[in-house]
Amino acid sequence: MGELVVRTDHDGWTVLTLNRPDKLNALTVAMFAELREHVLALREDDRVRCVVLRGAGRCFSAGHDLSDIAAGEAVPSRGWHSETLRLLEKLPQPVVAAVHGHCYTGALEVALAADFLVAAADARFGDTHARFALTPVWGMSQRLPRRVGLATAKRLMFTADMIDAEEAVRIGLAEYVVPLASFDAEIEALAARIAANSPFSHAANKRLLDATDGRPLDAGLQWEVMEGEGRGPDMQERIAAFTNRKS
Template sequence: MDNGTLIVDDRATSVWVTLNRPDKMNSISAGMLADLENLMALLAARRELRALVFTGAGRAFCAGVDLKAAQERVSGDDGPAANAAFLERLRDVLVKVERFPRPVIAAVNGLALAGGLELVLCCDLVVAAESARLGDAHANYGLVPGGGSSVRLPRKVGPNRAKQLIFSGDFLPAATLAEWGLVNRVVADAELLNATAEMVERLAGRSPVGLERMKRMVDNGLEQPLDAALSYELALNALHARSADRAEGLAAFNEKRTPRFTGR
């Protein structure tokens, strides 16, 4: 990536992305947004991928938008317009993460605050270290969300708990967010990457096209009335009935062997 804010580890069926501004607690800069945007464009054509993983370098997952850079943005004559343009780009990049066709996993290794929490909210699965703390944090600095936490957080944990987290600005333990349904698994700090790799390994044995369609079923179902969501599920099921991976899965079952999925 041109700005050096990401470390990308390509593992064939998965890509691991480390946010790499450890001296700034991996806060989101304009350069990081550009690198993320470029990365998502490159990965869009990778049909063989089973998973995309995000984690952070150093002691934080991501502490949010770089507030020093944000202050510099709003200090000029075009401050409001520059701030709006940055937030629109942040929104667009996070939507690309959220809509990535395969499972996206957050391996939360430390603080995930404000924009960092908003990145977590765009992930399908969340593994967190025991020491991780997550929070919205905007209220602590007189700010309001701009990267989607006011929209996505209530859908993940319910409106009352979302308001508690947003209004208070508190940083909550990963274990609490697991109870709330935001975090899938909490593990010892030293086991975070191994536990995430185990999750990725399980996904690696699944059909890429099947994973894509199941993700679409769930995500689209959340936005539709029940009858429409059930019809959408059947429509994708009918499409999937013609896939080579479905035929391979059934053949493997009958032949008592491990399926060899190709993503078609």
């Protein structure tokens, strides 16, 4: 069958590709198991300063494989899918979801575990749990309203409507839209820009943002001052390189 999630390393950044293109990258337990293995490996790999998550073939992913659900898929433990996505979310490296084509329901839950999402012009998003008498267990009810607001999350969840890339940007689900013809080049350039910056800052800033999300402003400001991690081990080297470049 081959790898269900393919890791491809570049200069300082890595792509994880959902790899069931013949099934529109529909998500199975086996695919999640491979994703989890890659995430655990990346957590310990200080050579990687940015992670891109995307899909092979025609789309990011059409969502949870309904045939797996109907067959009573064997999950290692209750909450295992959600735990896997939390591990992805808590990687020290910035994680970018690069979405083209379909990104429905379970696939949207996966994409929402990234730090932010960039959409190709052909991307389409939707939450269809209600269409199949299901409720989310991979994080939709928590991450979607945090990204787009409570009322918009309710609208998407209650209607099961599909939205396009422009609407995704308008509501704050995606950061920006890229023409499909230039999508690969844009994602590569974006990942390279992120990877060029300090991995210390990336990891520390992710911890800072996660710890203060939802706190009152004054509490967040106090946390930033008292719990911020300060200067990284690469600070002097980076300042010297910048200074020498200007000389």
